[in-house]
Amino acid sequence: MTAKGRLGALLPKLILSPSFVIVLIFVYGFIAYTLYLSFTASTMLPNYDLVGLRNYERLWQLPHWWLAVKNLAIFGTLYIVVSCALGLFLAILLDQKIRGEGMLRPIYLYPMALSFIVTGTAWKWFLDPGIGIENTMQQWGWDSFQFGWIKDRTMAIYCVAIAAIWQSSGFVMAMFLAGLRGVDGEIIKAARIDGASTVTTYRRIIIPMMRPVFLSAFVVLAHLAIKSYDLVVALTGGGPGQATELPATFMYSYTFSRSQMGVGAASAIVMMMMVFAIIVPYIYAETKREPGQ
Amino acid sequence: MSARTESRPDGGRVLRALLYAALILFAIYYLLPLYVMLANSVKPLEEIRQGNMMALPQVLTFEPWAQAWSEAKVGVAATGLKPYFWNSIKMVVPAVIIVTILGALNGYVLTKYTFRGANILFGMMLLGCFIPFQIALIPAARVLGFLGIAGTTWGLVLVHTAYGLGFATLFFRNYYAAFPTELIRAARIDGAGFFTIFFRILLPSSGPIIVVTVIWLFTNIWNDFLFGVSFGDFDSQPMTVALNNLVSSSGGVKEYNVHFAGAILAALPTLIVYIVSGRYFVRGLMSGAVKG
Numbered sequence: 278m279t280a281k282g283r284l285g286a287l288l289p290k291l292i293l294s295p296s297f298v299i300v301l302i303f304v305y306g307f308i309a310y311t312l313y314l315s316f317t318a319s320t321m322l323p324n325y326d327l328v329g330l331r332n333y334e335r336l337w338q339l340p341h342w343w344l345a346v347k348n349l350a351i352f353g354t355l356y357i358v359v360s361c362a363l364g365l366f367l368a369i370l371l372d373q374k375i376r377g378e379g380m381l382r383p384i385y386l387y388p389m390a391l392s393f394i395v396t397g398t399a400w401k402w403f404l405d406p407g408i409g410i411e412n413t414m415q416q417w418g419w420d421s422f423q424f425g426w427i428k429d430r431t432m433a434i435y436c437v438a439i440a441a442i443w444q445s446s447g448f449v450m451a452m453f454l455a456g457l458r459g460v461d462g463e464i465i466k467a468a469r470i471d472g473a474s475t476v477t478t479y480r481r482i483i484i485p486m487m488r489p490v491f492l493s494a495f496v497v498l499a500h501l502a503i504k505s506y507d508l509v510v511a512l513t514g515g516g517p518g519q520a521t522e523l524p525a526t527f528m529y530s531y532t533f534s535r536s537q538m539g540v541g542a543a544s545a546i547v548m549m550m551m552v553f554a555i556i557v558p559y560i561y562a563e564t565k566r567e568p569g570q
Numbered sequence: 571m572s573a574r575t576e577s578r579p580d581g582g583r584v585l586r587a588l589l590y591a592a593l594i595l596f597a598i599y600y601l602l603p604l605y606v607m608l609a610n611s612v613k614p615l616e617e618i619r620q621g622n623m624m625a626l627p628q629v630l631t632f633e634p635w636a637q638a639w640s641e642a643k644v645g646v647a648a649t650g651l652k653p654y655f656w657n658s659i660k661m662v663v664p665a666v667i668i669v670t671i672l673g674a675l676n677g678y679v680l681t682k683y684t685f686r687g688a689n690i691l692f693g694m695m696l697l698g699c700f701i702p703f704q705i706a707l708i709p710a711a712r713v714l715g716f717l718g719i720a721g722t723t724w725g726l727v728l729v730h731t732a733y734g735l736g737f738a739t740l741f742f743r744n745y746y747a748a749f750p751t752e753l754i755r756a757a758r759i760d761g762a763g764f765f766t767i768f769f770r771i772l773l774p775s776s777g778p779i780i781v782v783t784v785i786w787l788f789t790n791i792w793n794d795f796l797f798g799v800s801f802g803d804f805d806s807q808p809m810t811v812a813l814n815n816l817v818s819s820s821g822g823v824k825e826y827n828v829h830f831a832g833a834i835l836a837a838l839p840t841l842i843v844y845i846v847s848g849r850y851f852v853r854g855l856m857s858g859a860v861k862g
Contacts, residue, residue: 285763288764289679289683289685290679292675292676292679292764293675293680296672296735297694299735302732303698303706303732303733304697304698304706305694307706308705310708310709314708323708367596370589370593371593373589375589375590381593383844383848384597386852387600388600388603390840390843390844391793392792392793392795392837393793394793394813395810395833395834398817398833399603399604399830400603403603408826409623412622416622443599448855451852451855452856500702506796507795507810510795510814511814514818529704529707533707538708544704545704545708548705549702549704549705552700552702556697560697
């Protein structure tokens with residue numbers, strides 16, 4: 278083979294290699310490093326004395342971490358279930374040959390273009406009893422109206438869910454709408470001829486056909502929920518007290534403000550396990566499939 | 571619905587009206603926060619405190635916007651959001667360009683020059699899209715420090731490049747997979763080289779996927795907060811971090827109108843991109859989520 282030919286054969290791999298090296302370092306190298314730190318006595322700075330599983334034991338003994346995990350369970354469940362229900366509902370409504378669909382769809386979807394910091398800023402104010410909805414309702418004459426969840430330790434986490442659902446449900450709607458548009462019209466026609474009502478057609482035939490969309494929506498929303506950080510920072514700052522702390526905010530504060538880097542690293546590893554439990558089977562199925570299908 | 575319309579015209583009409591009412595109600599739900607932000611960003615502070623957040627402004631003032639842009643106290647310095655806006659631009663533009671080019675080349679290699687193990691390689695890159703970034707915070711700080719770019723815009727560009735690559739590669743790979751391989755083979759037989767084929771044959775038909783990728787990356791990188799707050803300095807902190815500092819600064823009176831003007835300023839670039847190219851925006855979201 279000529280020198281030029283050999284270069285030609287190498288070129289594709291050469292082109293791919295910088296990206297691959299970056300990913301190798303920034304994804305796999307970093308995972309390995311954080312995993313290693315999670316077994317060390319690191320405090321404010323990395324420290325390479327191994328301490329076994331002590332950080333993990335400590336982590337699961339901390340009420341603070343349990344609170345973050347419990348909050349994630351509440352927030353994540355609500356976020357996924359309500360976003361899916363609302364998204365599907367809106368998609369079905371929009372799929373009824375609506376006049377003005379072209380105008381409504383972008384209105385439902387635009388929050389997805391916003392940063393969670395912007396969403397948090399807006400909703401923080403909205404949910405604030407002093408100037409937000411509570412105040413507005415009272416000024417409109419509904420004197421007994423109260424909505425102070427954001428200041429309430431037990432209810433504040435629901436406020437995070439409310440704002441997050443506002444941001445993402447339009448996106449889920451778009452996913453379902455694409456799914457609905459892909460349903461073969463013949464199937465619906467056949468159901469009609471058999472005398473099925475609209476509601477029955479949706480309940481028995483069309484919604485079960487949306488399984489893949491439910492799965493995609495679940496994967497996307499679940500991993501967004503686990504990673505949620507900005508929204509909490511902007512909306513509640515983790516408060517009142519620690520009432521809206523999530524694993525992501527826990528990790529940040531333990532690593533950078535409380536100087537317990539070992540525990541912080543352990544919490545990051547636990548978060549990664551959660552994401553991988555959801556995402557790895559999904560990616561495995563994706564890469565198995567021929568591209569473009 | 572249409573079946574009922576035929577059999578029971580009146581019932582159908584009522585249902586139809588209910589349907590539209592529901593749709594409009596939801597439109598209001600999604601628009602309300604934006605309306606409240608806009609309306610209150612042009613009210614004097616007095617009016618906000620005494621009035622109702624839903625009310626239209628009685629006195630129209632653009633002072634809050636001017637303050638948010640160039641005078642308000644962000645963190646410690648009274649610079650307004652202006653310098654941070656430029657920080658964001660200086661970070662987003664290079665990152666988007668670099669990642670798009672690399673993504674296109676990767677997609678090209680992964681579909682038209684496949685080799686053993688290419689799928690595993692791609693799977694590894696894809697997994698990188700989904701890792702919680704908390705895992706990267708400690709090591710990335712070390713690496714940026716080691717490279718001497720901690721706290722700089724270039725440090726942020728590097729981090730965003732690393733975590734944008736997976737999706738960009740995914741987008742281009744799926745797009746090029748549908749491109750007829752025979753055409754490439756024919757060109758190769760005619761003696762066209764790797765880059766000739768890329769620039770002359772693939773790139774000219776890549777318009778839509780480039781737009782999708784650029785929008786996706788732009789939105790994600792512009793809206794990022796975690797990396798900005800972890801690795802940014804005054805000279806490199808992006809808009810989202812500055813907005814959060816502006817809103818949560820504790821000293822003195824809370825100037826809600828300035829906060830809202832600032833929030834809209836931070837949202838404006840991605841909103842404009844969304845309005846101008848909504849169709850592509852949705853496509854990007856979908857391929858990031860659904861497609862394989």
